Amino acid sequence: MLKIVADTHTHTVHSHGTGTVEDNVKAAIALGLRRITISDHGPLHMCYNIKDVEAYLRDIETVREAYKNDIEVLAGVEMNLLSSEGDVDFPEQWKDRFDVFLMGYHKLVRYKTLSDRFNMMLFKRSTEKAVERNTQAYLNAMDRYPIDIIVHPGYGLPVDLLKLAEYAAKKGVVMEINAKHPEFTPEELSACAKTGVKFSVGSDAHSPGRVGDFLPALKKAEAAGITAEQVINAE
Numbered sequence: 001m002l003k004i005v006a007d008t009h010t011h012t013v014h015s016h017g018t019g020t021v022e023d024n025v026k027a028a029i030a031l032g033l034r035r036i037t038i039s040d041h042g043p044l045h046m047c048y049n050i051k052d053v054e055a056y057l058r059d060i061e062t063v064r065e066a067y068k069n070d071i072e073v074l075a076g077v078e079m080n081l082l083s084s085e086g087d088v089d090f091p092e093q094w095k096d097r098f099d100v101f102l103m104g105y106h107k108l109v110r111y112k113t114l115s116d117r118f119n120m121m122l123f124k125r126s127t128e129k130a131v132e133r134n135t136q137a138y139l140n141a142m143d144r145y146p147i148d149i150i151v152h153p154g155y156g157l158p159v160d161l162l163k164l165a166e167y168a169a170k171k172g173v174v175m176e177i178n179a180k181h182p183e184f185t186p187e188e189l190s191a192c193a194k195t196g197v198k199f200s201v202g203s204d205a206h207s208p209g210r211v212g213d214f215l216p217a218l219k220k221a222e223a224a225g226i227t228a229e230q231v232i233n234a235e
């Protein structure tokens with residue numbers, strides 16, 4: 001099985017996780033991880049958004065400094081897809097203060113228009129037309145924002161994974177194999193891998209006890225024949 005040396009996706013009390021930044025970092029150190037990304041939810045999620053971005057970034061900075069000899073701590077944000085045009089709640093005014101931009105689909109966000117809300121939340125049918133529209137939304141987002149990682153693709157919103165992978169590969173955007181939402185089948189994952197896209201394995205931990213808990217994602221990756229060279233946080 002792949003050896004994962006970093007957790008690329010974790011939540012804290014700044015959105016709806018149960019642990020503090022320090023709790024997550026200590027959990028990662030205990031597991032021997034070399035790097036951890038704190039990635040709470042973007043500003044336009046209606047329930048789980050980072051409540052105070054200044055406090056969030058300050059907290060990460062303090063913990064980063066305190067544990068700098070043990071682990072690397074990255075400041076991330078898990079942004080939300082808001083429209084079929086690919087609008088995302090990218091925190092423009094703080095962009096230089098984040099290290100990593102993750103982006104994925106979540107319901108209960110402030111959709112750009114009422115029709116986006118209908119199309120993406122209420123009527124997310126797997127019709128050909130809907131899948132095409134959703135996939136195009138992700139592609140547009142990759143064109144419009146400096147996205148590093150597309151998180152849990154296919155979760156909550158049906159997309160054409162292969163088309164997404166092809167475009168991500170072209171743009172140098174990483175596709176996540178999420179341990180909490182391992183939506184890919186091994187066959188889909190293996191087809192995506194053939195595009196040359198790179199993957200990240202993220203726990204999507206919402207409590208310190210789940211930091212570094214990659215097992216469901218690793219099982220999928222193994223079944224799909226994914227190698228360490230294809231995963232940014234493996235060796």
Ligand SMILES: [Zn+2]
Binds near residue numbers: 106
């Ligand atoms: Zn998410």
Ligand SMILES: [Zn+2]
Binds near residue numbers: 009011078204
């Ligand atoms: Zn998450």
